[in-house]
Amino acid sequence: MSLIVQKFGGSSVANAERVMNVARIVTDTFSKGNDVVVVVSAQGDTTDDLIEKANEINPSASRREKDMLLAAGEQISISLLAMAIEKLGFHAVSLLGWQAGFETTSSHTTARIKRVEASRIKKELDKKNIVIVAGFQGISKYGDITTLGRGGSDTSAVAIAAAMHADLCQIYTDVEGVYTADPRKVPNAKKLDEISYDEMLELATLGAQVLNNRSVEMAKKYNIELEVLSSMAKASGTIVKEKTKMEKMLISGVAKDEDVARISVTGVPNVPGFAFKMFSKLSAKDINIDIILQSIGHDGKKDITFTVAKARGAEAVEVLKKYASDIGANEVLYDDKIAKISIVGAGMESHAGVATKMFEALYDAQINIQMISTSEIKVSVLIDQKDADKAVSAIHEKFFD
Amino acid sequence: MSLIVQKFGGSSVANAERVMNVARIVTDTFSKGNDVVVVVSAQGDTTDDLIEKANEINPSASRREKDMLLAAGEQISISLLAMAIEKLGFHAVSLLGWQAGFETTSSHTTARIKRVEASRIKKELDKKNIVIVAGFQGISKYGDITTLGRGGSDTSAVAIAAAMHADLCQIYTDVEGVYTADPRKVPNAKKLDEISYDEMLELATLGAQVLNNRSVEMAKKYNIELEVLSSMAKASGTIVKEKTKMEKMLISGVAKDEDVARISVTGVPNVPGFAFKMFSKLSAKDINIDIILQSIGHDGKKDITFTVAKARGAEAVEVLKKYASDIGANEVLYDDKIAKISIVGAGMESHAGVATKMFEALYDAQINIQMISTSEIKVSVLIDQKDADKAVSAIHEKFFD
Numbered sequence: 001m002s003l004i005v006q007k008f009g010g011s012s013v014a015n016a017e018r019v020m021n022v023a024r025i026v027t028d029t030f031s032k033g034n035d036v037v038v039v040v041s042a043q044g045d046t047t048d049d050l051i052e053k054a055n056e057i058n059p060s061a062s063r064r065e066k067d068m069l070l071a072a073g074e075q076i077s078i079s080l081l082a083m084a085i086e087k088l089g090f091h092a093v094s095l096l097g098w099q100a101g102f103e104t105t106s107s108h109t110t111a112r113i114k115r116v117e118a119s120r121i122k123k124e125l126d127k128k129n130i131v132i133v134a135g136f137q138g139i140s141k142y143g144d145i146t147t148l149g150r151g152g153s154d155t156s157a158v159a160i161a162a163a164m165h166a167d168l169c170q171i172y173t174d175v176e177g178v179y180t181a182d183p184r185k186v187p188n189a190k191k192l193d194e195i196s197y198d199e200m201l202e203l204a205t206l207g208a209q210v211l212n213n214r215s216v217e218m219a220k221k222y223n224i225e226l227e228v229l230s231s232m233a234k235a236s237g238t239i240v241k242e243k244t245k246m247e248k249m250l251i252s253g254v255a256k257d258e259d260v261a262r263i264s265v266t267g268v269p270n271v272p273g274f275a276f277k278m279f280s281k282l283s284a285k286d287i288n289i290d291i292i293l294q295s296i297g298h299d300g301k302k303d304i305t306f307t308v309a310k311a312r313g314a315e316a317v318e319v320l321k322k323y324a325s326d327i328g329a330n331e332v333l334y335d336d337k338i339a340k341i342s343i344v345g346a347g348m349e350s351h352a353g354v355a356t357k358m359f360e361a362l363y364d365a366q367i368n369i370q371m372i373s374t375s376e377i378k379v380s381v382l383i384d385q386k387d388a389d390k391a392v393s394a395i396h397e398k399f400f401d
Numbered sequence: 402m403s404l405i406v407q408k409f410g411g412s413s414v415a416n417a418e419r420v421m422n423v424a425r426i427v428t429d430t431f432s433k434g435n436d437v438v439v440v441v442s443a444q445g446d447t448t449d450d451l452i453e454k455a456n457e458i459n460p461s462a463s464r465r466e467k468d469m470l471l472a473a474g475e476q477i478s479i480s481l482l483a484m485a486i487e488k489l490g491f492h493a494v495s496l497l498g499w500q501a502g503f504e505t506t507s508s509h510t511t512a513r514i515k516r517v518e519a520s521r522i523k524k525e526l527d528k529k530n531i532v533i534v535a536g537f538q539g540i541s542k543y544g545d546i547t548t549l550g551r552g553g554s555d556t557s558a559v560a561i562a563a564a565m566h567a568d569l570c571q572i573y574t575d576v577e578g579v580y581t582a583d584p585r586k587v588p589n590a591k592k593l594d595e596i597s598y599d600e601m602l603e604l605a606t607l608g609a610q611v612l613n614n615r616s617v618e619m620a621k622k623y624n625i626e627l628e629v630l631s632s633m634a635k636a637s638g639t640i641v642k643e644k645t646k647m648e649k650m651l652i653s654g655v656a657k658d659e660d661v662a663r664i665s666v667t668g669v670p671n672v673p674g675f676a677f678k679m680f681s682k683l684s685a686k687d688i689n690i691d692i693i694l695q696s697i698g699h700d701g702k703k704d705i706t707f708t709v710a711k712a713r714g715a716e717a718v719e720v721l722k723k724y725a726s727d728i729g730a731n732e733v734l735y736d737d738k739i740a741k742i743s744i745v746g747a748g749m750e751s752h753a754g755v756a757t758k759m760f761e762a763l764y765d766a767q768i769n770i771q772m773i774s775t776s777e778i779k780v781s782v783l784i785d786q787k788d789a790d791k792a793v794s795a796i797h798e799k800f801f802d
Contacts, residue, residue, distance in 0.1 A: 069477060
């Protein structure tokens with residue numbers, strides 16, 4: 001007998017029919033002799049609807065009250081799923097975050113899980129109940145409801161799997177697994193049978209929205225085997241684990257990230273300390289910097305170019321212009337019509353020429369590279385946004401066809 | 402400085418505009434130097450919407466899961482009200498039933514409050530927060546979410562007022578107070594300034610849906626002064642308390658109850674024990690009996706007629722027919738086209754002829770009386786349903802015009 005944690009996202013429980021579908025998946029797993037803990041997100045658009053209700057009244061409401069409001073979403077979905085499981089003749093019990101023992105930090109709307117005190121879950125499993133847990137939410141040491149922020153339900157699922165030493169944590173979603181590229185854009189994209197935690201982390205960072213990064217990090221830390229699969233298709237998905245057997249494969253995927261803007265600060269004095277000053281102004285505002293490119297200085301001046309998330313672009317430019325004289329800036333240029341294309345693969349650590357092959361694909365497609373960034377298992381390039389899909393296809397073809 | 406508990410029903414918080422209106426009432430009270438605890442029901446149709454969602458999936462879901470689902474309704478309304486109060490520049494904190502210390506029995510969907518452990522509420526009041534509590538819900542000793550059943554939020558408000566020795570408990574609703582008759586039906590109906598607990602209890606039982614009976618019983622037990630008033634009109638309402646000064650007034654109201662069905666069992670042997678057998682069969686099914694009329698026996702037989710709530714009528718008839726031979730029944734007759742009209746007033750204890758005056762009003766209006774029932778402060782008659790409104794008007798005119 002195994003303990004399996006299954007997580008279902010909002011689209012998987014969006015209406016009565018889909019809730020029944022999830023109930024069937026869950027009870028099938030239970031009927032095979034497994035203990036099952038299910039983690040559920042709020043139904044479809046519930047969270048958006050609740051946010052709209054709040055904005056109508058007070059867009060700048062306190063984060064404590066936002067958490068109180070949003071946590072109602074999973075309360076609805078867990079009880080409906082429990083009812084659906086009862087309908088199929090099985091025993092189910094739904095638990096809110098605090099009932100399931102999710103102790104979090106008290107930073108409302110972006111709380112982090114400190115501990116899962118799983119005694120109630122264990123007690124219910126001992127009674128042969130299927131346990132349904134509200135994802136995304138927990139409780140602070142002050143006894144207040146907290147939420148975990150974006151992708152929080154994935155993290156909830158992995159945290160339970162870790163706390164209870166589950167044998168497998170299945171993340172059900174609306175895609176059939178992790179693909180070598182976005183299958184809606186690249187018809188030849190292949191589903192991967194396996195991928196390593198590190199590769200998955202890079203892919204998630206780079207715009208492949210299959211799994212939330214915090215959940216993969218936690219899975220890696222506690223060595224929890226994840227499976228990403230579809231709640232609609234009856235097919236096995238992609239296993240995420242420490243070591244994969246896919247030694248032959250150079251790369252595991254091509255990802256596109258269009259949520260990126262480029263900022264160039266020109267005419268920065270070519271003496272130590274100015275880059276530090278510039279980036280410290282941005283980090284003080286909690287603005288994360290991604291790829292950084294520094295030109296070779298001439299005439300005692302240099303240009304520094306970097307990327308930020310699009311949403312923070314305007315703010316970053318404002319900060320830099322405000323401190324223009326402090327940081328010795330001449331001009332601050334901004335461009336958000338760009339895209340970051342990345343290849344990820346543990347294979348490239350031991351294989352030379354992977355980056356070259358990527359650049360060759362882009363050259364063949366006549367796509368200009370603006371910036372380049374590399375790590376052990378990743379190569380990213382910045383290109384014009386209009387070329388993004390063409391670039392992904394060209395690179396995917398070069399490596400996989 | 403006083404401690405005031407204010408309760409707002411679902412229609413008072415049905416949309417953003419009304420939530421803001423409630424926030425203004427609450428903050429006005431707070432600004433006058435009072436400590437304020439607010440109890441809120443779920444918004445407008447939320448509860449019905451949630452029940453519909455449940456019924457789509459599993460109409461016979463467990464009561465535990467129904468409670469889990471429904472409790473989400475108040476979670477939404479309390480956080481929205483807190484946000485509205487924040488918008489007006491005040492500090493508010495919303496608390497779920499379990500956070501506010503509502504310890505209940507574990508009979509899901511019809512739980513009763515055992516205790517309000519109000520330390521969290523006190524702590525928040527000490528911090529000069531306006532405290533907003535989810536009505537209708539609590540927690541069982543097993544740590545499960547419970548709900549209090551119909552009118553539960555009124556009871557929640559009175560329970561807090563009792564636990565905290567509040568100076569006043571205001572029940573805001575969509576009517577301006579307690580009237581001598583339904584003002585939508587009887588244009589001359591008058592708003593009462595005061596009414597006693599007992600009169601209010603009789604009126605509530607008899608179909609005047611202003612206050613839930615359990616809440617009035619609890620207010621009486623702990624001697625909590627209630628005020629029933631409108632969240633829309635800026636006017637004082639009706640005070641409900643132990644002794645009223647309205648000695649002159651014979652009756653305080655005329656009420657109509659159409660949710661009643663009459664059952665007659667004919668040909669019951671006129672020997673002891675048969676009535677007991679009959680009613681014990683019904684009480685075993687939790688079917689409450691209201692007015693009972695027993696004919697004078699002749700030929701060793703008698704007829705027993707009584708009323709039940711319409712919703713239980715069919716079941717009651719079924720039970721009686723099943724045990725027809727046991728209870729010596731000849732025939733079981735059923736009629737749900739009837740109405741119960743009642744007058745209520747503490748004054749009738751000391752004034753003779755009140756019932757006579759009521760019967761005279763009905764006689765003048767040519768309305769036939771089918772059954773009569775009286776108590777110290779109440780006279781009820783059963784009449785044809787089609788005459789109900791005419792009867793209320795006629796009686797009201799006789800006593801109040």
